[in-house]
Amino acid sequence: MLGLEYFSFAALFSPLFLAFMLLVTAAYFVVIGPLSEKFADAEPVSIGKKIMFVSGMFFLYLAQGGPVSLLGHIMFTFHMTSMALSYLVATPLIMLGIPTWLWRAFDRINPFKKLGFLTKPVVAAVVFNGLFSFYHIPAIHDYVMLHFAVHRLYYIVLFIAAALMWWTLINPLPEKHQASGLAKIGFIFLNMVLLTPACGLIIFSTQPMYATYSDPNTWAKAMGYCVSGDTSALLQTFGGPSFFYGLSTKVDQQLGGIVMKFIQEFIFASMLARVFFRWYKSENKEDDDDIIPTDLSDGSLNRA
Template identity: 70%
Template sequence: MLGLQYFSFADLWSPLLLAATLLLAAGYLVLIGPLAQRFPGSAEVPLRQRAMFLGGLLVLYLAQGGPVSLLGHILFSFHMVSMALSYLIAVPLMMLGIPEWCWRALVRVNPLRRLSFLAHPVVAALLFNGLFSLYHIPVIHDYVMLHFTVHRLYYTVLFVTSALMWWTLINPLPESRRAGGPVKIGFIFLNMVLLTPACGLIIFASSPLYATYSDPAVWARAMGYCVSGDPAALLQAFGGPGFFGGLSPKVDQQVGGIVMKFIQEFIFASMLAYVFYHWYKKENGQDDPDLSGPSGELGDGALTRV
């Protein structure tokens, strides 16, 4: 399917990243199990919450180390699927899976407290959406895709800024929740608006923007970082990314922009409906806790009040 049969198991499943993912999962289970008693206020982590973290970790692995990652180096549309899975689905799931007492210990680390301003809703939204949009400027995107170290560093920064952005909506610490429904709704709208220009540029471009997906020689160099063997052999075997998927670079690019915008709109629209529903119930005197980590609330606010 989509040419995956031409690649080896190591190319498809990234054994080193798989091992790192399994180690991280084991570390999480040890932390919330045998080591939990070392943390003040620790408590049993519900099965549902454990499933959220492990599920988010699985989604992140599939997006960054599994077949989706490989396809993301071949087709721009799958690149956007990988980005959406990594930063709009995996991050919030993993955050919801971390118990309150772990977050409390983390945010009390002095270096992190000095950077707490980065979790301010407006700053966090501008950081993540700005870096995401900057990454998809063609010259920057192609440079990042062709330099492995820069690629990993940029993706790590996107992961961190995504977590800062989600902190406003998934704040597991009751003592740091400040804003009410209207502020949450405004924050969601802000994120929906900020990503629109980048997606619009991608969708309505009159020609392919990214050499990584349209120039066979550049594509082969980029592929050299995620598959084994000589990149020149890829050119000889396949001739370029056009061998896979059957879409022209322009159409593939348009599909990618639409997919990213659709997933983002669906996720944030769902959260918008949820926030508005619970805000309305509270305004009418009905006690109904919002959604969040362990306590079941959808929180907001920054790290500064911990």
């Protein structure tokens, strides 16, 4: 399927990264389980939160270490799928899976409190979408894909920026200042708008933008992130990334932009509906509380 049969187990499943993800997941269950008694305000963690954390870790592994990661070095469509899974699916699921009392413990020892302004909604939205758009400038993208240390660092920074962006919508610490329902709705629209130019340029480009996917030699070098040994052998065996799919490079690029924008729109539209109905329900509840049933409170009904 899509040429995966040509690659080794190590290339497909990144055993070291898999071991790291399993270790982090195990540490999560140890902290919320046996070690939870060390936290004064610890409470039992619901099954729902545990499922969200494990699901988030699974999607993050799939996108950054599993087959989707490998395919992301072959097809731009899967590259964008990997980005969407990492920062729009896995990040919020992991954050939602961490209990409030553990967030409070992190906050107490947080050495970066002076950088708290980065959680401000507009700042967080601009930082994440700016980093994402900057990364997809062709020269920047190809450079990052060819320099593996930079690649890892940039993806870690993107993950942190995504967490800051999701902070406003997830509200990990209820006692902290929270954005109103209307502000959250505006924040969601802002994120949807900020990502549109980058996706639009990719979708409507009349020619391939990235050498990583259009130039066989550059592609072979970039594959060194996934495949060990001399990657020049890939050129002799396959000739280039087009061997693995029947689409033209331009169509693959356009499809990638569409996939990213579609996933973003779907996720944020779902969040928009959730936030809107919660806000609407809250506003109506406040209006109902303002109505004082005087005919009952003053005893007039009994007198009648």
